[in-house]
Amino acid sequence: MMLVKAIEKSSGKKETSLSDLDGVIAKEVSKILGLACIEMAENRKEYIEMNPENGWGDYDSWLEYLRNIELQCLKHPNTKLSVH
Numbered sequence: 313m314m315l316v317k318a319i320e321k322s323s324g325k326k327e328t329s330l331s332d333l334d335g336v337i338a339k340e341v342s343k344i345l346g347l348a349c350i351e352m353a354e355n356r357k358e359y360i361e362m363n364p365e366n367g368w369g370d371y372d373s374w375l376e377y378l379r380n381i382e383l384q385c386l387k388h389p390n391t392k393l394s395v396h
Contacts, residue, residue: 314362314374315348321355322347330381334395341393342385345378352378 319328323344333341352359352375363370385393 314352314359314369314371315378317362318348318351318359319344322351331395333393335392337389338385338391338393339389342382342389345382345385349375349378349382 316329319325325344328344333344352371356371359374360371381393385391
């Protein structure tokens with residue numbers, strides 16, 4: 313939910329989840345995730361309020377995870393993202 317909201321607010325792409333980026337060129341994914349990470353960082357409180365009660369997929373771990381994917385996409389811009 314956090315990622316879908318961050319992508320929608322930062323790039324206008326509706327209902328985009330990580331699995332929707334499967335097969336997309338890494339160069340494009342890095343742009344999308346970069347904007348989503350900025351959105352999440354600038355509106356931290358809003359996203360922290362979305363933390364699940366069980367702690368799985370909390371704000372801090374999601375942001376770290378997305379930044380790691382973005383970094384790998386920047387390192388390998390001509391590959392395709394594979395989401396399983």
